[in-house]
Amino acid sequence: MIDKQSTFGRISKVIFLSLCLIVTVFPLYWIVVTSLKAPGSIYSLPLDYWPREISFENYVGLFTKSDFGRYMINSLLVATVAATVATFISLLSAYVLARFHFAGRGAVMVAFLLTQMIPGFIALGPLYIMMTNMNLVDSETGLILVYIAICIPFCTIMLRGFFENVPDALEEAAMIDGCSRLTALFRVLVPVMLPGIAASFIFNFVNCWNELFLSVTLMNSDENKTIPTALAGFISSFNIDWGSMSAAAVLTVVPALAIFAFASKFIVQGLTAGAVKG
Amino acid sequence: MAINSERMVVRGPNTVTAPPQPQAIHRRKKRFNTRTALTLLAFMAPAAIFVGIFTYYPMIAGSQMAFRNWNLNDLSDTSWVGWGNFIKLFESPEFGGIVRNTVVWVVGSLVPQVVIGFALALFLKRRFRFRSGYQAFIFFPWAVSGFLIGMLFRWMFNAEFGVVNDLLMKAGFIESPIPWLAEPGFAMTAVIIANIWYGVTFFAIMILAALQSVSEDMYEAAALDGAGKARTLFSITLPAISVTLGLTILLRVIWIFNFPDIIWAMTGGGPADQTHIITTYMIKITQEGDYGQASALGLIVVFTLMLFAVFYLMAMRPRKANR
Numbered sequence: 001m002i003d004k005q006s007t008f009g010r011i012s013k014v015i016f017l018s019l020c021l022i023v024t025v026f027p028l029y030w031i032v033v034t035s036l037k038a039p040g041s042i043y044s045l046p047l048d049y050w051p052r053e054i055s056f057e058n059y060v061g062l063f064t065k066s067d068f069g070r071y072m073i074n075s076l077l078v079a080t081v082a083a084t085v086a087t088f089i090s091l092l093s094a095y096v097l098a099r100f101h102f103a104g105r106g107a108v109m110v111a112f113l114l115t116q117m118i119p120g121f122i123a124l125g126p127l128y129i130m131m132t133n134m135n136l137v138d139s140e141t142g143l144i145l146v147y148i149a150i151c152i153p154f155c156t157i158m159l160r161g162f163f164e165n166v167p168d169a170l171e172e173a174a175m176i177d178g179c180s181r182l183t184a185l186f187r188v189l190v191p192v193m194l195p196g197i198a199a200s201f202i203f204n205f206v207n208c209w210n211e212l213f214l215s216v217t218l219m220n221s222d223e224n225k226t227i228p229t230a231l232a233g234f235i236s237s238f239n240i241d242w243g244s245m246s247a248a249a250v251l252t253v254v255p256a257l258a259i260f261a262f263a264s265k266f267i268v269q270g271l272t273a274g275a276v277k278g
Numbered sequence: 279m280a281i282n283s284e285r286m287v288v289r290g291p292n293t294v295t296a297p298p299q300p301q302a303i304h305r306r307k308k309r310f311n312t313r314t315a316l317t318l319l320a321f322m323a324p325a326a327i328f329v330g331i332f333t334y335y336p337m338i339a340g341s342q343m344a345f346r347n348w349n350l351n352d353l354s355d356t357s358w359v360g361w362g363n364f365i366k367l368f369e370s371p372e373f374g375g376i377v378r379n380t381v382v383w384v385v386g387s388l389v390p391q392v393v394i395g396f397a398l399a400l401f402l403k404r405r406f407r408f409r410s411g412y413q414a415f416i417f418f419p420w421a422v423s424g425f426l427i428g429m430l431f432r433w434m435f436n437a438e439f440g441v442v443n444d445l446l447m448k449a450g451f452i453e454s455p456i457p458w459l460a461e462p463g464f465a466m467t468a469v470i471i472a473n474i475w476y477g478v479t480f481f482a483i484m485i486l487a488a489l490q491s492v493s494e495d496m497y498e499a500a501a502l503d504g505a506g507k508a509r510t511l512f513s514i515t516l517p518a519i520s521v522t523l524g525l526t527i528l529l530r531v532i533w534i535f536n537f538p539d540i541i542w543a544m545t546g547g548g549p550a551d552q553t554h555i556i557t558t559y560m561i562k563i564t565q566e567g568d569y570g571q572a573s574a575l576g577l578i579v580v581f582t583l584m585l586f587a588v589f590y591l592m593a594m595r596p597r598k599a600n601r
Contacts, residue, residue: 013401017412020398023475024416027430030441034433047444093325096318108322115333116532117583119557121564122576126339127332149332152325154529158484161522165491181317199487210423212539228423242433249426256421261414 028253035059035246042242058247066230067222068248074140075209075226076255082144083204086151087197094156095185098163112153120150124217131218138220146214151204158203162196163189206256227252344574350567363574372551372559380555382466383541384534387473392527394474395481402482403489420479428543431472435459435544459545462552469541469553473534481526488522489515524594531590532583 034042038055041048062068097105127146128137136142170192171184179187190197212228219225225233231252234245347359367373402413419427434441435458443455458468492515500510516523538557541547547554547562554562556579563572 016397017401020394020416020478021412024418024479027434027475028418030434031430043439045439047439047441089324089328092321096321100318102315102318108326111334112329113532113587114580114584115329115337116529117536117587118337118580119536119560119576121557121560122340122343122573123333123336124340124564125336125343125569127336130336130339145328146332149328152329153333156325157525157529161525162487162491164521165488181314195490196487199483206421210426212423212425228425231426231429240429240432245429246433249430252426253418253422257414257418260417260421 031246031249031253034242035250037243039243058243059251062244062247062251065244067225068227068230068251070223071225071227071230072251072255074224075228078140078143078147078226079205079208082147082151082208083201085144086148086155086204087201089148090152090155090159090200091185091190091197093152094159094163095189097156098160099168109157112156115150115153120213124213127214128217137218138224140224143215143218143226146218147208147211150211150214151207155200155204159193159196159200162193162200166192202260205259209252209256340569340573341577342573343569344577346570348568348570348573350569359570363570364578367571367574367578372554375551376554376556376559379466379553380535383470383473383555384531386466386470387477387534388527388531390474391477391481391530394478396485398478398482399485399489402486417479417483419476420483422476424476424537424539425543427472427476428469428540431468431475431540432459432544435468460549462549465545465549465553469544472540472544473537476540477530477534480530484522484526485519488519492518520594524590528587528590531586535579535583 033049033051035058036054036056037048037051038053038057039061041052093108097109131137131142131146134142136145166189171179171181171188174184174188175181210228211226212232215226215229216232219229227248231245231248234241234248344363345358345360346356347362348356398416402409402416422430435443437443437455437457437460440455440458442458443452446452447455456464458464496514496518497510500514505513535555536557538555538561541553541555541558542561545553547558551559556575560572560575560579563575
């Protein structure tokens with residue numbers, strides 16, 4: 001891959017990448033345009049591909065007619081705490097699963113994979129009853145605990161893959177030099193794996209930020225609602241208020257997008273580039 | 279360290295994907311004393327506790343409902359009914375169509391996702407101007423919830439004011455608006471398009487991360503040995519990322535199978551059950567209150583996916599060992 005790209009390769013690359021970009025971004029563009037139209041002009045033909053006059057009425061309505069700011073804070077809190085704790089816990093379990101061949105290792109992997117196969121609806125009823133008994137219904141702590149649990153299996157499996165791409169010799173050398181296992185893990189492996197860890201964290205965060213069904217089930221009162229629950233509430237049985245919906249969609253996507261843009265740098269970095277040469 | 283890095287260069291892909299060398303296992307066994315075992319136990323404990331309490335307990339408690347008459351509308355009789363709920367499902371006229379829809383949904387979504395995602399990751403691997411900016415945009419679908427994507431596409435596929443019809447008519451592909459979400463044949467296409475749009479990013483992100491963990495040394499060694507582009511792709515890139523790629527595909531199949539959000543938001547399973555997959559159908563039954571049947575349906579999903587995962591992992595393993 002040291003050689004230069006051919007002209008053909010370059011042209012096909014530009015065409016492919018531009019096409020992907022247009023297709024990917026268009027729905028975002030369209031929802032932004034819709035949200036900036038005055039409520040009445042959303043339903044008028046022919047369609048305008050840019051609002052005739054920009055109106056923030058949909059956004060204003062969101063914060064005055066509903067408590068959208070509150071929902072955003074709730075979502076941010078729940079997703080941040082849950083994703084941080086889940087990533088940390090998964091890091092430990094992934095390390096064990098990647099590095100040690102103990103009896104029952106296969107069983108643990110299967111147990112984790114199994115959680116991904118089971119439709120959550122089986123568990124919803126008993127979970128609700130259990131949370132009621134623990135006094136954790138309609139509480140942010142309760143939702144965070146459940147979110148941590150649903151993040152761990154996938155996060156562990158993914159981090160394990162990243163661990164396996166890092167040579168054993170790295171932490172063994174550190175341990176011969178007198179590091180404890182924990183120090184070796186956090187001083188030597190974590191820095192090398194930072195892109196993988198960042199990817200896992202963001203993944204957890206976005207999952208929690210977007211989770212709908214559990215939050216609908218567990219959070220009853222209006223002041224505890226997260227964004228997805230509120231969005232689901234915008235659909236009445238026969239009618240969808242597309243103005244509010246698109247404004248809310250824009251506000252939901254932007255923070256998730258921001259955290260991603262910030263951290264995509266980590267994901268792009270080589271995972272083991274430094275380690276192999278060291 | 280020095281010895282190891284030499285091994286990385288010489289052996290290349292082997293060190294990344296091959297099972298541990300005998301010597302390494304031996305070394306590890308010797309160090310596996312009581313103290314290490316306790317440390318490992320402490321490392322595993324938090325994950326096990328969380329998943330046990332908040333996932334496994336409710337799941338097992340829910341599973342037993344599959345064998346009981348458990349209907350929220352009438353809880354006076356919750357007796358055990360054996361396989362009754364399963365038989366009722368298999369005999370219901372909708373079941374065959376729902377299974378077929380599920381297969382169409384999984385295969386139709388997965389294949390384009392893998393292909394486009396892989397191409398995207400390959401193109402993104404090499405540095406170019408605006409690459410990081412490009413990535414921030416291209417990875418955008420990943421940040422959106424399934425429910426919201428469903429709503430976005432429901433609006434774009436709207437028969438009357440939808441932008442898809444408008445664009446297709448402007449381009450001259452169609453004469454009159456298509457009622458996408460109301461017409462059986464089109465509704466499935468529409469929900470799959472939404473799902474592809476969503477899933478490509480995930481593959482691109484995972485494959486890109488794996489690609490970047492492949493040592494540049496290997497590519498340099500391959501180039502020195504005169505390997506062409508195709509050869510490099512098949513002999514170095516693919517083997518080196520096969521573990522990540524294989525696991526990503528497995529997880530993705532499971533997720534697409536278990537992913538009712540987009541369909542639920544776009545069509546709710548309609549028109550005439552034409553876009554109902556097993557999991558959306560399960561939501562429908564749950565909302566009707568028949569937890570027994572919903573739970574039975576859930577167990578069918580688990581069983582199917584487990585079978586799939588076992589065969590898939592078995593198919594993956596020998597490929598790794600041979601190399």
